[in-house]
Amino acid sequence: MSLADTARKLDALDPIAHCRDEFDLDPDVVYLNGNSLGALPRAVAPRLAEVVGQQWGRRLIRGWGEGWWGAPERLGDRLAPLVGSAPGQVVVGDSTSVNLFKALVAAIRLNPGRPELLVDAATFPTDGYIAASVARLTGVRVRPVPMPEAAAEVNEHTAVLLANHVDFRSGVLHDMGAITEAAHRAGALVVWDLCHSVGALPVELDAHQVDLAVGCTYKFLNGGPGAPAFLYVPQRFQDAFDQPLSGWCGHAEPFAMTPEYTPGAGVTRGRTGTPDILSMLALDAALDVWDKTSIAEVRAKGLRLTDFFLSCVDELLGDRVTVRTPRDTGRGNHVALSVPDAGQVMKELIAREVIGDYRPPDVLRFGFAPLYVRYADALTAVEVIAGVI
Numbered sequence: 001m002s003l004a005d006t007a008r009k010l011d012a013l014d015p016i017a018h019c020r021d022e023f024d025l026d027p028d029v030v031y032l033n034g035n036s037l038g039a040l041p042r043a044v045a046p047r048l049a050e051v052v053g054q055q056w057g058r059r060l061i062r063g064w065g066e067g068w069w070g071a072p073e074r075l076g077d078r079l080a081p082l083v084g085s086a087p088g089q090v091v092v093g094d095s096t097s098v099n100l101f102k103a104l105v106a107a108i109r110l111n112p113g114r115p116e117l118l119v120d121a122a123t124f125p126t127d128g129y130i131a132a133s134v135a136r137l138t139g140v141r142v143r144p145v146p147m148p149e150a151a152a153e154v155n156e157h158t159a160v161l162l163a164n165h166v167d168f169r170s171g172v173l174h175d176m177g178a179i180t181e182a183a184h185r186a187g188a189l190v191v192w193d194l195c196h197s198v199g200a201l202p203v204e205l206d207a208h209q210v211d212l213a214v215g216c217t218y219k220f221l222n223g224g225p226g227a228p229a230f231l232y233v234p235q236r237f238q239d240a241f242d243q244p245l246s247g248w249c250g251h252a253e254p255f256a257m258t259p260e261y262t263p264g265a266g267v268t269r270g271r272t273g274t275p276d277i278l279s280m281l282a283l284d285a286a287l288d289v290w291d292k293t294s295i296a297e298v299r300a301k302g303l304r305l306t307d308f309f310l311s312c313v314d315e316l317l318g319d320r321v322t323v324r325t326p327r328d329t330g331r332g333n334h335v336a337l338s339v340p341d342a343g344q345v346m347k348e349l350i351a352r353e354v355i356g357d358y359r360p361p362d363v364l365r366f367g368f369a370p371l372y373v374r375y376a377d378a379l380t381a382v383e384v385i386a387g388v389i
């Protein structure tokens with residue numbers, strides 16, 4: 001069967017094809033960058049019009065008592081099933097970088113007397129930068145470790161390991177269960193960065209006894225540019241969770257206006273300042289699509305889509321590219337291809353309406369968001385790449 005026939009057949013049989021209707025997509029664009037910024041859900045614009053026109057415009061400050069104040073925890077509970085968390089353990093707000101700062105300092109305070117902070121050596125830069133600053137503040141030292149060796153490298157000196165679930169460059173999926181267990185055996189805690197796995201594949205934070213986790217909502221959760229991030233604090237750590245950004249919104253009685261800080265109950269103490277309500281309620285609307293599918297269905301399609309993309313790459317590009325992403329299931333939802341002059345190649349692809357991204361030095365990155373990317377899009381992208389390189 002030709003690749004075009006296979007794409008048609010896979011699209012016709014796709015059990016979650018209906019989810020694409022929930023997105024406002026440009027029909028001329030093949031969008032393969034949902035792993036950086038998800039597409040626009042149709043539900044967002046009318047919801048924001050209501051939030052701005054009615055809630056803000058008419059209800060004014062009364063909005064805080066009519067749903068805004070509790071939005072960080074309410075949205076956290078909406079996200080919880082996507083990360084395998086019981087309710088009451090996820091709070092939405094701030095950026096991933098800010099939540100990472102809170103989580104790392106809190107983790108070091110939860111595990112005092114150990115001198116090392118291990119960091120994924122291939123980490124997304126912000127994690128490394130924040131870890132270095134946290135180390136300076138708390139007096140621990142950072143030791144970079146390649147993720148495949150992380151389980152073996154954690155030892156009695158390790159306070160915390162900062163780990164990425166899916167590598168932002170290669171798409172490699174790391175074994176959350178095995179790494180967390182190894183860290184616990186050595187008496188260390190693990191903070192997981194879920195930016196490239198949340199909304200792409202099942203994440204089992206409670207089942208793996210994860211200590212703390214952070215992630216963003218503008219990639220596979222389609223929350224929009226600058227959408228708020230989230231912080232996971234399991235119940236067993238909530239009373240002892242001592243985060244450094246002790247702002248008034250995490251206070252037990254924020255409106256008592258007392259001079260001393262008393263942390264709020266539960267995951268609420270992960271909050272800092274006034275929540276960004278417009279972005280938060282845009283995310284609320286974006287999450288409605290999850291009522292029409294499940295993370296298991298999304299993962300199944302994500303693997304099939306990337307498998308199909310890789311077959312097209314093999315057949316149409318051959319040895320003109322090097323595939324950097326594993327071909328087994330140990331991967332997330334993006335595929336990295338190495339080519340010479342990758343930056344220029346990506347510019348030319350974008351000029352031809354195939355939108356992926358470039359990561360130095362030589363990586364073309366293509367994200368497959370199963371909610372709206374079709375098998376036909378995967379084939380079109382490879383045909384256009386073949387024309388460009």
Ligand SMILES: Cc1ncc(COP(=O)(O)O)c(C=O)c1O
Pocket residue numbers: 095096097098124126127164168193195196216229
């Ligand atoms: C793995 C990872 N961590 C952290 C971040 C940065 O998050 P933020 O800009 O929300 O602080 C990103 C952004 O793409 C990322 O991919």
